[in-house]
Each structure stands twice: as C-alpha cells, then as structure tokens.
Amino acid sequence: MRRDYTGDLAEGKGVSAEEAVLGGIEPRSDGAAGRGFCIRCAQGERAVPPAGIFLQKGRHGRAGMGRYLSGKVKEFGVRALVVGASGGIGAALVAALRERGEVVGLSRREHGLEVTEEASVAGLLGAFEPGFDLVVVATGALVLDGVGPEKSLRAVTAEGLARQFAVNAVGPALVMKHALRLMPRDRVSRLAVLSARVGSIGDNGLGGWYGYRAAKAALNQLVRTTAVEARRTHPQSVFVALHPGTVETGLAPALRAGHPAVPAEVAAGNLLRVLEGLGPEQSGGFFDWKGEVVPW
Numbered sequence: 199m200r201r202d203y204t205g206d207l208a209e210g211k212g213v214s215a216e217e218a219v220l221g222g223i224e225p226r227s228d229g230a231a232g233r234g235f236c237i238r239c240a241q242g243e244r245a246v247p248p249a250g251i252f253l254q255k256g257r258h259g260r261a262g263m264g265r266y267l268s269g270k271v272k273e274f275g276v277r278a279l280v281v282g283a284s285g286g287i288g289a290a291l292v293a294a295l296r297e298r299g300e301v302v303g304l305s306r307r308e309h310g311l312e313v314t315e316e317a318s319v320a321g322l323l324g325a326f327e328p329g330f331d332l333v334v335v336a337t338g339a340l341v342l343d344g345v346g347p348e349k350s351l352r353a354v355t356a357e358g359l360a361r362q363f364a365v366n367a368v369g370p371a372l373v374m375k376h377a378l379r380l381m382p383r384d385r386v387s388r389l390a391v392l393s394a395r396v397g398s399i400g401d402n403g404l405g406g407w408y409g410y411r412a413a414k415a416a417l418n419q420l421v422r423t424t425a426v427e428a429r430r431t432h433p434q435s436v437f438v439a440l441h442p443g444t445v446e447t448g449l450a451p452a453l454r455a456g457h458p459a460v461p462a463e464v465a466a467g468n469l470l471r472v473l474e475g476l477g478p479e480q481s482g483g484f485f486d487w488k489g490e491v492v493p494w
C-alpha cells in the first residue's frame with residue numbers, strides 16, 4: 199500500500215513526499231522514510247532501512263532507487279512488468295519483484311499472450327497505462343514443436359529456423375515495440391530481454407544449435423537497435439540483452455544434464471542485481487548474470 203511520507207525524505211534529505219509517491223516508493227516496515235543512494239553516482243546519505251524501498255535525490259538532482267546498506271541486495275522499488283511470467287525464470291522474477299514493489303506478470307498460459315502475433319502483444323500491452331520502470335521479456339524456447347536444437351547442418355530446416363526466429367527474435371521485438379510507450383521519458387527505465395550466451399557469435403566455439411543461436415544473435419541486434427532509437431525519446435532508458443546463466447527450468451532439462459545449473463530464484467536475484475547496476479551508458483549492451491559484457 200502506498201503511503202504519503204513526511205519523514206526524512208520530505209525534510210530535504212531525500213526526495214519530497216510527492217516525488218516519493220510518484221516514484222512508487224514504499225514505506226519501510228517501521229513506516230518511516232528511508233534514505234539511499236543516488237542511482238547515478240551511488241552517493242547519498244547512508245541509512246539502514248530494515249525493509250522497504252527508498253529513493254534518494256543525488257547530486258544529479260534526480261531521484262533514484264536506493265539500496266540496503268548491507269550492499270547485498272539492491273532494490274527495484276518500482277513498477278515492473280514481466281512478459282513470460284509463466285516460465286521458470288519469469289515466475290521467479292515476478293516473485294522477487296513482488297517482494298519489492300508492484301509487478302504485473304503477463305503470460306501465454308494465463309493471458310493468452312502470443313508473442314509472435316502483433317495483435318496479441320499490442321492488445322495486452324495496450325491495456326496498460328505508462329509508468330513501468332522495469333520491463334523484462336522472459337519468453338523464449340529452445341525446443342519448438344518437439345524439434346531442435348539442431349546438432350548439425352543436416353538437421354536445419356526452413357520451418358525450424360523460421361519458428362526459432364519467430365519465438366526468440368520477432369516476439370521480443372514486438373514486445374519492445376509496444377512496451378516503449380509504457381516506459382517513462384523523464385527518469386531511468388529499463389527493459390531487459392533474456393537472450394543467451396550461445397547467441398554470441400564471438401563466443402561460438404562449439405557450433406550446433408543453429409536456429410536458437412541465430413535467433414538469439416538476431417535478438418541481440420534488435421535490442422541494440424532499439425536502444426539506439428529509444429535514446430532519442432527516452433534519454434535515460436536502458437535496453438539490454440541478458441544471459442541468465444544455466445538455470446533449472448522447463449526450457450530443455452534433458453539438454454542441461456551434466457551441466458551445473460542454478461535454481462530459477464537464484465537466477466532471478468542475479469538478473470535483478472545486474473539490471474540495477476546498469477545505467478543509460480550501458481544501454482544497447484549484452485551482459486551475463488554476473489554483469490560481465492558478453493561478446494557479440
């Protein structure tokens with residue numbers, strides 16, 4: 199529940215009460231206002247809020263999301279949208295974000311969202327009012343209609359490639375197209391698309407997985423191109439492709455066998471931590487779950 203603040207923030211130590219409410223700030227568990235760090239310069243008066251989400255106006259004169267003094271968990275105290283909320287990673291992101299603020303989850307299973315069809319994407323995203331500070335596109339597939347991934351060139355088919363591109367590249371592009379309207383122009387807003395390291399051309403030493411690799415590489419280019427264009431209308435926007443690591447989900451359990459994987463909850467925490475550390479300067483980049491740049 200939103201609360202009007204008259205605490206530290208309204209006393210000039212942080213953002214005003216009005217800004218706090220506009221920014222979607224939540225009260226600490228003790229009801230007091232919290233103080234944090236400027237999201238741009240990481241400076242600000244340190245305080246130890248026991249729980250909750252807080253904003254700080256740093257020397258940039260801009261309110262930003264704060265973090266706990268422990269430094270272990272930074273918080274998105276904002277309105278978030280997770281597209282693909284029924285997936286392993288998507289559901290874990292929804293759960294993690296729900297702890298911290300307001301989150302809307304959209305999925306094919308629950309809402310009939312078909313990312314490969316623009317009418318479906320436009321219809322569902324068109325129902326929302328602007329003001330999302332974080333959008334995560336967590337849809338995707340490795341095996342489609344029981345097919346894939348291809349082990350050799352002999353297994354490549356026109357239909358298989360087209361299907362991979364539709365789900366892993368076209369779908370997220372359509373989501374970005376219709377989500378841009380939902381992102382604020384006057385403050386930092388982030389949109390992350392779950393890509394995969396195997397989409398890296400520079401990192402491809404193993405071969406195989408033609409369709410998935412190529413579709414993720416195309417996705418990375420679509421994210422980069424969107425970042426360039428969005429910068430003009432949304433100068434503080436952050437559009438990134440993220441590699442979540444190898445995660446225990448329903449994506450393709452058999453193909454994961456033998457490879458170390460992390461639970462989806464751990465992956466979600468990693469992704470949110472990375473995302474919060476990314477600013478407009480990093481927009482258009484490709485990062486892994488540790489926050490390290492992945493080669494194109």
Ligand SMILES: NC(=O)c1ccc[n+]([C@@H]2O[C@H](COP(=O)([O-])OP(=O)(O)OC[C@H]3O[C@@H](n4cnc5c(N)ncnc54)[C@H](OP(=O)(O)O)[C@@H]3O)[C@@H](O)[C@H]2O)c1
Binds near residue numbers: 288
């Ligand atoms: N798991 C990993 O190890 C790993 C590694 C690298 C990258 N990734 C990437 O991370 C993302 C999430 O993967 P995950 O592991 O969470 O997989 P997952 O558990 O299989 O979830 C996939 C999600 O995508 C949705 N989806 C698939 N096709 C769709 C379509 N045409 N329209 C709408 N929604 C669609 C699914 O919806 P339904 O529930 O309706 O099927 C589900 O919500 C994917 O992009 C994947 O490539 C995962």
